[in-house]
Amino acid sequence: MNFKETYRHLNDAIVPDPKMAEHLLKKAGTQPSKQMVKKRGPSWFKTAAAILLLCAGLNISITVLAAHVEPVYQFLYLLSPRAAQYFMPIRMISEDQGIRMEVVSASVHENTAEIYISLEDLTGDRIDETTDLYDSYSIHRPFASVGTCERAGYDPVSGKAFFLITLQEQTDDWNGHSIQGDKITFSVAEFLSRKSTYEDLIVPMVLTDIPEEPPVKEVTLNGCSGDFEAFDIDHVTNALVPNTIVDILPSDGITLTAVGWKDGMLHIQTALKDRMENDNHGYLWLENENGKQHSVYSISFREELDNGHTVTYDEQIFDVSMEELSDCTLHGYFVISGQKTTGNWQVTFPLE
Numbered sequence: 001m002n003f004k005e006t007y008r009h010l011n012d013a014i015v016p017d018p019k020m021a022e023h024l025l026k027k028a029g030t031q032p033s034k035q036m037v038k039k040r041g042p043s044w045f046k047t048a049a050a051i052l053l054l055c056a057g058l059n060i061s062i063t064v065l066a067a068h069v070e071p072v073y074q075f076l077y078l079l080s081p082r083a084a085q086y087f088m089p090i091r092m093i094s095e096d097q098g099i100r101m102e103v104v105s106a107s108v109h110e111n112t113a114e115i116y117i118s119l120e121d122l123t124g125d126r127i128d129e130t131t132d133l134y135d136s137y138s139i140h141r142p143f144a145s146v147g148t149c150e151r152a153g154y155d156p157v158s159g160k161a162f163f164l165i166t167l168q169e170q171t172d173d174w175n176g177h178s179i180q181g182d183k184i185t186f187s188v189a190e191f192l193s194r195k196s197t198y199e200d201l202i203v204p205m206v207l208t209d210i211p212e213e214p215p216v217k218e219v220t221l222n223g224c225s226g227d228f229e230a231f232d233i234d235h236v237t238n239a240l241v242p243n244t245i246v247d248i249l250p251s252d253g254i255t256l257t258a259v260g261w262k263d264g265m266l267h268i269q270t271a272l273k274d275r276m277e278n279d280n281h282g283y284l285w286l287e288n289e290n291g292k293q294h295s296v297y298s299i300s301f302r303e304e305l306d307n308g309h310t311v312t313y314d315e316q317i318f319d320v321s322m323e324e325l326s327d328c329t330l331h332g333y334f335v336i337s338g339q340k341t342t343g344n345w346q347v348t349f350p351l352e
Contacts, residue, residue, distance in 0.1 A: 002352045005140060008168050012266035013137065016311075019065065021348060028193055030257050033214070041195070053288070056100060057240045059146060062333075070171070073246050075231035085267055090183065090348055090349060090350060091346070091349075092347060092349055093347065093348050094162065094345040095122070095345075096343040096345055097124065097341060097342075097343040098121060098124065098323075098343050099119060099120070099121055099122065099127070099343060099345065100119070100120045100121075100122055101117060101118070101119055101120075101188060101345040102117065102118050102120070102347070103115065103116075103117055103347050103349045104116040104117060104118050104162065105293055106184070106350070106351055106352060107110050107351075107352065108351050108352075111168060111292075112166065112167065112168050112169070113166070113167040113168075113184075113351050114157055114164060114165070114166055114167075115164070115165040115166075115167075115184065115186070115349070115351075116152065116162055116163070116164055116165075117160065117163050117165065117186065118158060118162050118163075118349065119131060119160065119161045119162045119163070119191065120158070120160045120161075120252050121159060124249050125159070125339050126193055126194075126339060127154075127159055127160070127161050127193060128154065128161070128194060129154035129156070129161070130192075130193055130194065130195035130337075131150060131151065131154070131161040131191055131192070131193045132191060132192045132193070132195065132279075132331075132337075133151075133163065133188055133190075133191050134190055134191055134192045134279055134340070136188055136189040136190045136191065136333055137149050137186065137187060137188045137189075138186070139165060139167070139184065139185075139186055140184070140185040140187075141167060141182070141184050141185075142182050142183070145167040145168055145169060146167070146168045147165065147166070147167045147168075148165070148166050149163055149164070149165045150166075151163055151184075152164040165184075165186060165253075167184070172218060176283075182346050182350065182351050183349065183350050183351075184348065184349060184350075184351065185347070185348045186346070186347055186348075186349075187344075187345065187346040188343075188345045188346075189342065189343070189344065189345075190340060190341060190342040190343070191340070191341055192278060192279060192337040192339070192340050192341075193337070193338070193339050193341070194337065194338030194339045195267050195335060195336065195338065196252060196335070196336045196338065197334075197336075198249070198282075198332065198333065198334045198335075198336075200331055200333070201248065201249070201332040201333070201334060202329060202330070202331055202332065203246065203248055203256065203284065203330040203331065203332055204246060204248075205245075205246055205256065205259070206276065207286075207325050207326070207328055207329070207330060208326050210259055210260060210261060210266070210322075210325070210326070211259075211260045211261070212260065212261045213260070213261065213262060214240055214241070214249070214258065214259070214260030214261075214262065214267075215240070215241040216238040216239060216240055216241060216262065217238065217239065217241050218236060218237070218238055219236070219237065219238070219239045219301040219303075220235060220301060221233075221235050221236070221237060221300060221301050222300055222302055222312075223299070223300035224297065224298065224299045224300065225297065225298050226295060226297030226298055227296050227297050228267050228297040228298075228299070229325060231296075231297060231317075232296075232304075232346050233297065233299065237299065238262075239261060239269070239299060239301060239313070239315050240257075240258035240259070240262070240269045240315060241269055242257040242258055242269065242271065242311075242313055243257060243258060243259060244256075244257055245258065245259060248270070248332065249334070249336075252273070252334070252336040253271075253272060253273020253274065253280070253336070254270065254271075254273075254282070254334055255270065255271045255272075255334075256268070256269070256270055256272060257269045257271045257313060258315070261322075265296075265317050265318060265319055265320075266317070266318040266320050266325065267315055267316070267317055267318075268284055268295075268315070268316050268330070269313055269314065269315040269316075270282075270284065270313070270314050270315075270332075271311050271312065271313050271314075271318065272312060272314070272318075272334070272336075273311075274337075275312035276302075276310070276312060277340060278336075278337040278340050279334050279335075279337060280334070280335065280337060281334070281335055282332055282333050282334030282335060283295075283298070283314075283332065283333055284316055284331065284332045285329060285330075285331050285332075285333075286320060286328040286329070286330060286331075287328060287329055287330075287331050288324075288327045288328045288329070289327070292331075293318065293320060293328070294318075295316035295317055295318050296317055296318065296319045297316075297317055298314060298315060298316040298317065299305075299314075299315050300312060300313065300315075301313055301315075
């Protein structure tokens with residue numbers, strides 16, 4: 001019996017006994033040693049054959065395991081991407097949590113592969129024109145390439161959102177039709193929808209009565225941006241003490257939490273609900289008849305509240321004088337996601 005016949009024979013095996021699968025997972029659960037990686041064979045075929053023999057001894061189908069047991073698939077992919085993708089069965093549709101993900105088309109031209117997929121809500125209205133995969137997707141392929149995924153459109157009639165996966169050549173493996181028939185596995189763990197975008201939100205605040213040297217406290221930063229190095233900002237620094245001043249948009253959880261003059265600069269602090277969970281984000285700027293003035297740098301830190309919730313605060317620092325501020329208004333740009341849906345969607349398809 002040749003390799004392909006053996007593979008087909010094993011592919012017809014029933015779902016493995018749970019104890020057998022657990023035994024295999026214990027073998028596959030540890031990370032391979034450096035010695036193991038160095039001695040890996042030059043051919044993906046040899047690696048696949050070795051794993052095939054192991055599963056044959058346990059009377060388990062590689063395809064069943066690769067398709068239904070994520071640790072096994074990841075272990076196979078770690079050893080050899082070509083082996084892992086070879087054993088993955090073709091699956092053009094995946095449904096979970098009432099959401100269907102489907103492969104619409106896949107094609108190869110020159111040094112680029114393009115794949116369109118769709119998302120559709122079968123039970124509700126969690127899919128809309130703002131649906132975002134939130135960087136939760138992964139693209140597994142048997143060849144070296146750079147992969148991206150972006151929203152391609154939304155059809156209000158069918159209620160489907162479309163996404164374009166693009167793979168571009170990274171090595172000489174891509175040679176004409178050499179990847180024709182190779183299988184790609186695309187996975188999604190969560191997505192965001194019902195997004196509201198506020199392009200130019202005027203913050204209702206009087207800028208002529210700002211306290212000098214407001215109370216501060218030491219915080220550990222989880223992020224910073226802008227020219228913070230010029231101001232010698234370390235990962236532990238002082239920030240304004242949060243205390244709700246203005247609910248900019250209460251329904252969307254955008255709150256102005258502190259403002260004041262500190263070290264001769266204007267500090268304005270905001271808090272966004274579900275910042276880390278829903279990718280809510282935004283920024284402020286000052287504006288007068290001469291145009292916009294943005295912050296020179298900003299810092300971000302988190303605090304756990306008494307109710308167990310965690311709040312992320314963003315503090316922006318503006319290099320502006322009190323005289324200049326008297327002619328300014330405060331504006332903001334914010335993106336707020338109304339819903340996050342989690343699940344497990346995975347499709348595997350050939351490039352044709």
